[in-house]
Amino acid sequence: xxxxxxxxxxxxxxxxxxxxxxxxEARVIAGGTAxxxxxxxxxAQPACVVSVRGxxxxxxxxxxxxxxxxxxxxxxxxxxxxxxxxxxxPVLAETFRRVGTIRIRHMAxxxxxxxxxxxxxxxxxxxxxxxxxxxxxxxxxxxxxPVAEFFRDYYESALEPGELVTAVTVPxxxxxxxxxxxxxxxxxADDYATVAVAATVTLxxxxxxxxxxxxxxxxxxxxxxxxxxxxxxxxxxxxxxxxLKAAGSAAKTAVDPLDDHRGSAAYKREMTAVMVERALTQxxxxxxxxxxxxG
Amino acid sequence: xxxxxxxxxxxxxxxxxxxxxxxxxxxxxxxTGSKEGCGVGVCGACTVLLDGKMISSCIALAVFADGxxxxxxxGLAEDERLHPVQQAFMDAGGFQCGICTPGQVVAxxxxxxxxxxxxxxxxxxxxxxxxxxxxxxxxIVESIQAAAGQARA
Numbered sequence: 281x282x283x284x285x286x287x288x289x290x291x292x293x294x295x296x297x298x299x300x301x302x303x304x305e306a307r308v309i310a311g312g313t314a315x316x317x318x319x320x321x322x323x324a325q326p327a328c329v330v331s332v333r334g335x336x337x338x339x340x341x342x343x344x345x346x347x348x349x350x351x352x353x354x355x356x357x358x359x360x361x362x363x364x365x366x367x368x369x370p371v372l373a374e375t376f377r378r379v380g381t382i383r384i385r386h387m388a389x390x391x392x393x394x395x396x397x398x399x400x401x402x403x404x405x406x407x408x409x410x411x412x413x414x415x416x417x418x419x420x421x422x423x424x425x426p427v428a429e430f431f432r433d434y435y436e437s438a439l440e441p442g443e444l445v446t447a448v449t450v451p452x453x454x455x456x457x458x459x460x461x462x463x464x465x466x467x468x469a470d471d472y473a474t475v476a477v478a479a480t481v482t483l484x485x486x487x488x489x490x491x492x493x494x495x496x497x498x499x500x501x502x503x504x505x506x507x508x509x510x511x512x513x514x515x516x517x518x519x520x521x522x523x524l525k526a527a528g529s530a531a532k533t534a535v536d537p538l539d540d541h542r543g544s545a546a547y548k549r550e551m552t553a554v555m556v557e558r559a560l561t562q563x564x565x566x567x568x569x570x571x572x573x574x575g
Numbered sequence: 576x577x578x579x580x581x582x583x584x585x586x587x588x589x590x591x592x593x594x595x596x597x598x599x600x601x602x603x604x605x606x607t608g609s610k611e612g613c614g615v616g617v618c619g620a621c622t623v624l625l626d627g628k629m630i631s632s633c634i635a636l637a638v639f640a641d642g643x644x645x646x647x648x649x650g651l652a653e654d655e656r657l658h659p660v661q662q663a664f665m666d667a668g669g670f671q672c673g674i675c676t677p678g679q680v681v682a683x684x685x686x687x688x689x690x691x692x693x694x695x696x697x698x699x700x701x702x703x704x705x706x707x708x709x710x711x712x713x714x715i716v717e718s719i720q721a722a723a724g725q726a727r728a
Contacts, residue, residue, distance in 0.1 A: 282593065285592070312639065313634055317615045319593070329592065331638070382701055383619065384616055384704065387635065469703055
């Protein structure tokens with residue numbers, strides 16, 4: 281690793297002032313799983329590393345107004361094991377559980393995973409399907425943007441120099457809605473996905489038509505993708521196996537995967553169709569269960 | 576200057592910002608039990624506990640341990656008495672070449688601290704990130720099951 285200035289502010293204001301001062305010379309570190317690995321491989325050589333590990337107030341998980349707000353410093357393991365998330369958004373707890381290993385989940389943070397903007401990660405896919413929002417702060421202001429608009433390219437997010445991810449806000453599921461996350465792993469259980477899909481399905485009161493569906497894809501493009509064309513096929517339609525298969529076929533035309541040791545691009549495209557269909561089938565079943573449970 | 580406690584002993588160290596926790600343990604403190612395998616947090620040979628939670632010390636900065644407590648494989652035995660996990664790995668043959676063993680043992684200790692009587696599935700999920708290239712994993716799982724029994728007695 282190349283030497284760097286190390287700053288460890290204790291407050292958010294101090295952090296934002298340092299980030300403003302260093303601009304694009306600074307990189308934020310939280311869990312370190314992404315940045316230290318990249319620095320060790322000389323893929324990142326920041327002049328200044330700003331640790332937010334000691335910043336107060338960024339580590340809470342709280343229920344707010346129809347949503348769960350997860351502070352940027354919450355670790356993947358804390359999110360996975362949070363009784364609040366397990367109870368209200370089990371698909372999200374399950375998604376965090378699918379990331380790497382427990383050791384990595386003890387280190388990697390929710391905010392860090394977003395800022396790293398690696399299209400192979402699990403949580404952004406589910407957060408996108410759940411229509412979560414990312415809270416971003418900079419000296420003198422803040423903004424919130426949908427996760428679906430947060431990713432720009434490989435390892436590139438909408439964050440400007442001086443900005444910090446401070447939380448992610450995840451809406452709870454509406455009534456008669458099911459959600460799922462499926463991850464195709466042909467190699468090892470701690471690997472990145474070959475294809476990952478998160479989906480939600482909301483039923484109309486008749487229990488047979490789809491009011492709304494959301495589909496997000498991971499590991500098949502330069503960013504996680506929201507697949508709106510496939511969603512549109514489902515919206516308002518009567519649900520059935522053939523329709524879910526058609527949605528899968530639509531999704532495979534939207535992806536642009538790379539050939540790598542997790543599969544060829546052609547294979548990943550085919551698997552996108554399969555996994556979208558599986559994710560929708562599972563979300564649909566969950567939606568029917570939710571509809572029955574609420575009578 | 577960082578202050579950290581390693582295996583119950585307090586240290587004050589002047590470390591450069593880019594020092595990994597693993598290198599700090601091995602080269603500044605001479606605790607060479609923790610190994611560097613992959614160097615990117617995948618293999619588990621560098622597993623240590625930071626405030627009781629297992630982490631990859633090869634991708635943690637030493638400064639992360641400032642004000643905190645680190646446990647390495649050297650800190651498991653009490654006096655001359657091996658930790659039940661260490662004894663069980665010996666009795667049940669949970670290792671061959673030994674390079675992954677410090678990480679396996681530290682991870683297994685953390686498991687039994689969190690879940691004293693884990694199921695086989697819980698053992699496999701917990702130990703997923705500790706790779707062994709000699710034995711396969713049956714003996715490792717058996718060692719942990721034996722240690723859990725020993726801790727029960």
